[in-house]
Amino acid sequence: MDNHLxxxxxxxxGRHRNPKRGACFMELASYLAGERWSDHPACTHPLLAALARLVNDNVDDENRAALVPLVPSIIGLTGDDLRVDARIALRCATTALPVAAAERQLALAVSVLAAEEMLARLDGAPPGRLSEASRRALDEVPHAREQARRFSRAAKITEKGFRRYAAPNAVQLAVVGIVQACVNDPDALLRRLLEETIADCAAMLRGTPPTGDTLADLPTGPAGAAVTPEAPVRA
Structure with a gap:
């Protein structure tokens, strides 16, 4: 790969009409996968692709160029298992929640609880299970955590609603929250988020070892789920 970069x-x-005009992360993936030129190629899970497009569009030119070696790792990571959507949403929300501005913390905390609730439901586990990463992220924002729990107890979410609205909204909220956060290097955090999300998806879809503890579910206090408003990603 390096010899051909x-x-x-x-x-x-953004989008590009053809490779001569440049490429976004997912257009380059379509190119390498031998698919029709597109920023929505079939070779990658739609929500993972949405995260990749958002990261591509929100880092500076130098950091965007540094994303190129990640492109091959995203090819072939696709499937219909809703657990993948939930893991992506959970990784994004737990990464952004501790650094996001106060006005975004409630929505991100609700996203964490929604993803955990969906995973518990899909696994046939009792509601209220939280991963260690979720517990730590929520503990960073105790006020938003308690508000999110109250909100979530009063709301219900369907699998269709989670896939169509809540999970994409979590990804969008997370990227915006990181971009606008008061941190030294938001671009580095966005790159790490994409790397770790790719690793999570590879662990689920290919059985490769995960890189973080988001995949380890540990029981803690009560949790719930809620439908959050749709947030558009680049179509």
């Missing part, structure tokens, strides 16, 4: 389209923001 200089011959690949240059990564830049």
């Amino acid at each position: 200089e011959h690949l389209p240059i990564l830049s923001r």
